[in-house]
Amino acid sequence: MAVRRLEERDEVDALVAAWRRERPDLDPAPLQVFSRISRLAVLADRERRAAFAAHDLETWEFDVLSALRREGPPYALSPGALIRATLVTSATMTHRVDRLAAAGLVTRGPDPDDRRGVSVALTATGRTRVDAALADLVAAEERLLGSLGRTDRGELAGLLRRLLVDLED
Numbered sequence: 001m002a003v004r005r006l007e008e009r010d011e012v013d014a015l016v017a018a019w020r021r022e023r024p025d026l027d028p029a030p031l032q033v034f035s036r037i038s039r040l041a042v043l044a045d046r047e048r049r050a051a052f053a054a055h056d057l058e059t060w061e062f063d064v065l066s067a068l069r070r071e072g073p074p075y076a077l078s079p080g081a082l083i084r085a086t087l088v089t090s091a092t093m094t095h096r097v098d099r100l101a102a103a104g105l106v107t108r109g110p111d112p113d114d115r116r117g118v119s120v121a122l123t124a125t126g127r128t129r130v131d132a133a134l135a136d137l138v139a140a141e142e143r144l145l146g147s148l149g150r151t152d153r154g155e156l157a158g159l160l161r162r163l164l165v166d167l168e169d
Contacts, residue, residue: 012036040144047144051136055129060086062137064096065105065130068122075122078111082120105129 012035019028052062067085068075100106105126111117
């Protein structure tokens with residue numbers, strides 16, 4: 001079965017073949033990787049959104065709540081740390097924290113380490129919601145990777161890590 005899978009063709013194979021035919025002066029080999037990454041990203045995004053929606057969360061809400069949850073007890077961070085964890089602007093984070101606080105998923109209070117600072121903390125409701133959404137996300141991504149064995153998954157993760165480390169430097 002693994003041999004048959006290697007012989008299967010996808011839309012990217014057709015796209016690359018067409019470019020080879022139309023532009024023989026270019027080597028479209030990079031499209032074999034990045035077109036597949038792009039298509040996989042669309043499929044993964046659909047699964048992520050569905051997992052979050054099942055728990056009445058938007059992607060951005062999950063991002064903020066999961067940053068707090070990964071912190072461990074007391075599940076709190078400064079707005080600055082949340083900005084760094086989620087890669088958004090200060091104004092965007094203020095708006096997001098306001099909305100999450102209004103929904104009862106986080107609280108805002110004084111920073112115990114800096115009297116001038118603010119701390120954003122996950123509520124019990126926020127923790128329950130993000131934990132359930134994470135469980136659904138992991139199950140969805142497990143289904144997406146279902147055709148790959150553990151060794152293939154590890155190899156793919158390693159290759160993608162190497163590429164990201166090189167590109168993000």
